[in-house]
Amino acid sequence: MLRSSFKTLSAKAAAQLDQELMSTGAFSIDQLMELAGLSVAQAIYKQYPPKKSCNNTVLVLVGPGNNGGDGLVAARHLKLWGGYDPILYYPKRTKNQLYSNLVTQLHDLDVNELESVEDVKRLVSVPQAGVDLIIDSLFGFSFKPPIRAPFDELIRYLAENHDKIAPIVSVDIPSGWDVDKGPTDLDINATMLVSLTAPKPCAARFVDSSAEKIHYLGGRFINPKIAKKYDIEELVDLYEGNELIVKFV
Ligand SMILES: NC(=O)C1=CN([C@@H]2O[C@H](COP(=O)(O)OP(=O)(O)OC[C@H]3O[C@@H](n4cnc5c(N)ncnc54)[C@H](O)[C@@H]3O)[C@@H](O)[C@H]2O)[C@@H](O)CC1
Numbered sequence: 176m177l178r179s180s181f182k183t184l185s186a187k188a189a190a191q192l193d194q195e196l197m198s199t200g201a202f203s204i205d206q207l208m209e210l211a212g213l214s215v216a217q218a219i220y221k222q223y224p225p226k227k228s229c230n231n232t233v234l235v236l237v238g239p240g241n242n243g244g245d246g247l248v249a250a251r252h253l254k255l256w257g258g259y260d261p262i263l264y265y266p267k268r269t270k271n272q273l274y275s276n277l278v279t280q281l282h283d284l285d286v287n288e289l290e291s292v293e294d295v296k297r298l299v300s301v302p303q304a305g306v307d308l309i310i311d312s313l314f315g316f317s318f319k320p321p322i323r324a325p326f327d328e329l330i331r332y333l334a335e336n337h338d339k340i341a342p343i344v345s346v347d348i349p350s351g352w353d354v355d356k357g358p359t360d361l362d363i364n365a366t367m368l369v370s371l372t373a374p375k376p377c378a379a380r381f382v383d384s385s386a387e388k389i390h391y392l393g394g395r396f397i398n399p400k401i402a403k404k405y406d407i408e409e410l411v412d413l414y415e416g417n418e419l420i421v422k423f424v
């Protein structure tokens with residue numbers, strides 16, 4: 176599949192598909208999130224395998240919705256597989272059993288949390304010893320710009336310091352971008368994007384912005400009927416064998 180020619184799902188279609196999976200499709204959100212987060216962790220392992228020369232500290236920026244949940248799941252798998260040392264920044268907790276369960280699972284694995292955006296700034300700015308990779312699981316297909324507090328300061332910091340900090344892997348959408356239109360004036364400059372189910376229109380802007388951008392597809396849970404209905408059969412067909420991810424090259 177050519178890296179810049181792929182089917183996309185608009186923000187509206189992605190939300191509709193998500194609802195359909197969880198209503199007539201009879202999936203639970205826990206199931207979908209587990210598969211989505213697992214594919215994010217697999218894409219990270221494939222692209223950034225743990226190195227012997229560093230701690231492989233992965234800062235996981237967790238947003239208030241399901242995109243944040245994907246990041247929590249990915250953090251658990253990376254920690255369980257060994258080699259990575261995830262640390263969370265989760266400033267706006269969703270009061271819901273699903274999220275508190277995901278956090279408990281991470282605490283049981285001794286995954287620590289940062290308390291404030293100042294802590295984030297301090298950690299990411301330490302050369303070598305700080306953070307080796309950042310997972311941006313702040314916002315996904317339900318984000319509508321402009322960005323509001325408390326995330327505005329964080330996104331602005333990432334945008335203004337992208338050349339000094341570790342590579343950013345964005346889950347589904349580069350946070351701060353308009354899902355359908357692409358970059359806004361606050362661009363965190365992600366290096367890698369893991370699109371879930373199908374790339375959103377902004378993914379085309381992402382890969383077109385530089386030949387260096389890395390793009391994966393994950394979230395392998397779409398049955399042929401739904402794929403046909405949403406005209407994404409060619410994406411579903413890209414997965415090989417038992418793979419949960421595909422890299423666009
Ligand atoms: N079908 C799929 O592909 C699946 C997608 N999942 C994930 O779910 C995501 C979508 O999750 P949600 O619909 O919960 O939404 P998001 O996680 O995209 O974000 C919604 C949250 O962001 C807040 N928000 C929106 N605009 C904001 C702004 N301008 N400033 C500050 N806060 C803002 C909202 O108040 C809400 O709390 C996807 O992108 C994907 O990562 C998976 O978890 C499950 C299956």
Ligand SMILES: [K+]
Pocket residue numbers: 242311312313314315345346347348349350
């Ligand atoms: K994101």
